[in-house]
Amino acid sequence: MPISTVIYLIPTKDVLLRPTMGHHAHAAFLSLLKAGNPQTANEIHAASGQKPFTVSPLIAKTERCGDHLRIRAGTECWLRFTFLLDELFSDFGSAFLTSQRLPQIRLGEATFEVSRIISSDGETPSWSGNTTYEQLMESAQTKRQIHLRFYSPTAFRQMTPRGQRTRNQAMIDLVRCYQSWINKWNAFAPVPIDKQTMLEFIGDYAEVIKYDARTRMLDFGNHKEIGFVGRCTYGFPTPNSGNEAQIWMANVLADFAFYCGTGYKTTMGMGQTRRSRRR
DSSP: OOEEEEEEEEESSOEEEOSOOHHHHHHHHHHHHHHHOHHHHHHHHHOOSOOSEEEOOOBOOOEEETTEEEEOTTOOEEEEEEESSHHHHHHHHHTTTSSSSOOOEEETTEEEEEEEEEOSOOSTTOSOEEOOHHHHHHHOOOOSEEEEEEEEEEOEEEEOTTSSSEEEEOSOOHHHHHHHHHHHHHHHOSSOOOHHHHHHHHHHHOEEEEEEEEEEEEEOSSOEEEEEEEEEEEEOOSTTSSOHHHHHHHHHHHHHHHHHOOSSOGGGTOOOEEEESOO
C-alpha cells in the first residue's frame, strides 16, 4: 500500500548545510532501513529499475550564510519518505521499534534528533497519509480538469540527439508525467495498467490549460541537476475525448503522484508532487 511518512527533526545545535540535501536524505533513508533490516537495505541499494520509495528534501526555516544555509538549534524541520510496498515500510519502521529511544538522523555532517513521526492523514494540508491501491481506484473521480503542483525540482531524463549522453528535460510534459506514474504503478500495484493505451490517450487528448513554473538548479556535490517547480492545470476538454474509463484512470494516477513522485531522482528529493483539489 502507498504510505507517506513525515519525520520531524530538531538540531541540538546550530548547523550549516548546503542548499541541496537530497543525496544526504537518501543516505539517511538507507541508514534507517539498514537499522531495521540490513538485507532489505542492501537489496534496495543494489536494485536497478523502479524504486519503491521516494525521499523529500529537508524542509526547514533557514538563514542564508554564504553558500550554505544555517538552521538554528531547536528549529523543527522535517523529511518525508514515501513507500510503495508494505514490506518496505515495515522494515523501515523497525528502526524505530528496536531501540529504547528514537534514532538520530545524520544529514551530511549535521545530526538531528527525531521528535515525532506521522504516517496518518492528520494535518491540513497533510504531507503524511496512507491508502491502498484499491482505495486509490475506488475514490478516484472522472474530473476533466486536474491541478498539480511540483514542489521540488522535477525533470525527465532523455538522450541527446546523437544518443551520446543523457540530459534533463526540465519542462512539463504530460506524457512523460504519466509514463513516470504508470511505470511505478505497474511495478508495485496489484492491478497493472495498459501503458501504451493510456499514454496514447494522454498524448491525443490531454491539454495543458495553465502553467506557472520556473527552473531550479540542484547541486549534488559531484554533479548538478536542473528541474522545474510550480503549478500546472491540464484537462480533457474535447467532449468526445476517449472514454470515461481512461479519464478515470488519468485521475487515479494523478492522485498516485502524491506517493510515487514524478520523473527523475525521486529517491533524492526531486519530483515531489501533489494534486490540488481547489485553486
